[in-house]
Amino acid sequence: MTSTSPDVKGRVAREVTRRGAAGVEPGVASGTPVESDLGWALGVVFRRYAKAAAAALEDVPGGPRGYQVLATAVAEGPRRQLDLAAQLGVDRTVMTYLLDDLEKAGLVQRQADPADRRARLIVPTAQCQELLCELERRLGTAEDEILGSLDEAERSSFRMLLQRVAMKANAIDPVHNACDLAEEAIDRA
Amino acid sequence: MTSTSPDVKGRVAREVTRRGAAGVEPGVASGTPVESDLGWALGVVFRRYAKAAAAALEDVPGGPRGYQVLATAVAEGPRRQLDLAAQLGVDRTVMTYLLDDLEKAGLVQRQADPADRRARLIVPTAQCQELLCELERRLGTAEDEILGSLDEAERSSFRMLLQRVAMKANAIDPVHNACDLAEEAIDRA
DNA sequence: TATTGTTATACTCTATAACTATA
DNA sequence: TATAGTTATAGAGTATAACAATA
Numbered sequence: 001m002t003s004t005s006p007d008v009k010g011r012v013a014r015e016v017t018r019r020g021a022a023g024v025e026p027g028v029a030s031g032t033p034v035e036s037d038l039g040w041a042l043g044v045v046f047r048r049y050a051k052a053a054a055a056a057l058e059d060v061p062g063g064p065r066g067y068q069v070l071a072t073a074v075a076e077g078p079r080r081q082l083d084l085a086a087q088l089g090v091d092r093t094v095m096t097y098l099l100d101d102l103e104k105a106g107l108v109q110r111q112a113d114p115a116d117r118r119a120r121l122i123v124p125t126a127q128c129q130e131l132l133c134e135l136e137r138r139l140g141t142a143e144d145e146i147l148g149s150l151d152e153a154e155r156s157s158f159r160m161l162l163q164r165v166a167m168k169a170n171a172i173d174p175v176h177n178a179c180d181l182a183e184e185a186i187d188r189a
Numbered sequence: 190m191t192s193t194s195p196d197v198k199g200r201v202a203r204e205v206t207r208r209g210a211a212g213v214e215p216g217v218a219s220g221t222p223v224e225s226d227l228g229w230a231l232g233v234v235f236r237r238y239a240k241a242a243a244a245a246l247e248d249v250p251g252g253p254r255g256y257q258v259l260a261t262a263v264a265e266g267p268r269r270q271l272d273l274a275a276q277l278g279v280d281r282t283v284m285t286y287l288l289d290d291l292e293k294a295g296l297v298q299r300q301a302d303p304a305d306r307r308a309r310l311i312v313p314t315a316q317c318q319e320l321l322c323e324l325e326r327r328l329g330t331a332e333d334e335i336l337g338s339l340d341e342a343e344r345s346s347f348r349m350l351l352q353r354v355a356m357k358a359n360a361i362d363p364v365h366n367a368c369d370l371a372e373e374a375i376d377r378a
Numbered sequence: 379t380a381t382t383g384t385t386a387t388a389c390t391c392t393a394t395a396a397c398t399a400t401a
Numbered sequence: 402t403a404t405a406g407t408t409a410t411a412g413a414g415t416a417t418a419a420c421a422a423t424a
Contacts, residue, residue: 038332039238041355046235048358049228096384118382118423143227149357154350161347166230168338169237271405285407307400307405
């Protein structure tokens with residue numbers, strides 16, 4: 001635990017992102033002095049969750065991303081390929097590869113949109129529905145493990161606070177604007 | 190906001206990682222039904238923080254990773270290049286490039302380790318110290334913005350709970366084991 | 379002419395392997 | 402022989418650009 005750092009000055013030893021906004025590798029925290037740091041804790045928890053989720057979704061083509069496509073397609077009904085890409089924040093070319101794999105696995109089908117023959121509607125198969133139920137279960141288990149150090153009351157408190165922070169973060173960041181896109185999609189339908 | 194999802198089944202529409210454990214692009218949440226999900230919230234908050242940190246550390250060679258190197262070097266004193274790499278969880282080849290840039294910017298120097306002429310000690314310069322103070326300030330501001338939706342009491346409560354979750358996550362995951370490496374380093378010195 | 383989706387290509391980041399200089 | 406560090410190379414993953422089909 002870098003247990004050898006009595007000379008840390010203030011928050012200088014903080015752990016920021018542990019990999020920038022683009023890296024991948026795990027990275028480990030360095031211990032005592034940094035553990036009071038938000039960025040460090042956030043990074044550790046997030047990566048732990050990401051790792052657990054990736055493990056739970058290992059057999060899904062495209063991993064977590066593939067899962068998101070399936071979940072969205074099931075939850076919101078058949079959607080056009082490009083809308084799906086925009087909503088999930090993935091590049092449209094990536095979406096092509098992703099769907100190639102998912103289709104090959106028999107989890108979705110590409111159907112021509114009767115309203116616009118250029119577009120393809122992504123429709124989940126029955127097999128997809130089944131799989132999602134199982135994945136749901138696994139992800140729930142993973143969540144519980146992550147929050148294992150908190151009792152029930154703390155857990156719900158933590159979830160609530162995190163939710164509020166997330167809501168604000170999401171509101172501030174005008175990223176891809178899935179909301180607007182979704183809205184448009186309704187109008188179009 | 191995917192405001193159009195009255196038919197969501199259970200937690201099927203949850204947002205996992207929004208990019209897998211390896212992706213990069215931002216990705217946006219889809220709204221109402223998923224906002225009760227841990228993975229979604231975690232992803233949003235983490236990415237928001239990562240983004241803010243990256244922006245705050247924009248002028249640091251190597252970005253957040255470069256910052257970590259500097260912070261560690263300052264906090265723990267001159268360390269050997271390879272130990273630093275192991276501790277921060279970066280590949281040793283990446284560390285070479287990283288240090289090339291940091292050295293070019295006059296933030297660190299590579300000095301031959303008198304105890305082992307193969308090794309290089311990474312020593313921060315005075316300029317590095319100055320820069321770190323400024324970066325500390327910026328990062329603190331970024332943190333405050335992230336937690337802007339919480340009042341003081343909630344903020345400290347959130348930090349505490351997150352810390353506990355992080356401690357456990359960090360303990361469970363036997364990743365690179367910076368602790369052991371650090372321990373070894375002491376014995377060696 | 380603009381847009382959906384595909385393909386091919388290029389770019390970025392990271393890891394692997396080979397090399398040097400020391401030990 | 403093994404290790405610290407460098408360099409060159411190859412490998413994912415992503416984004417850009419050109420293309421076909423349709424609007």
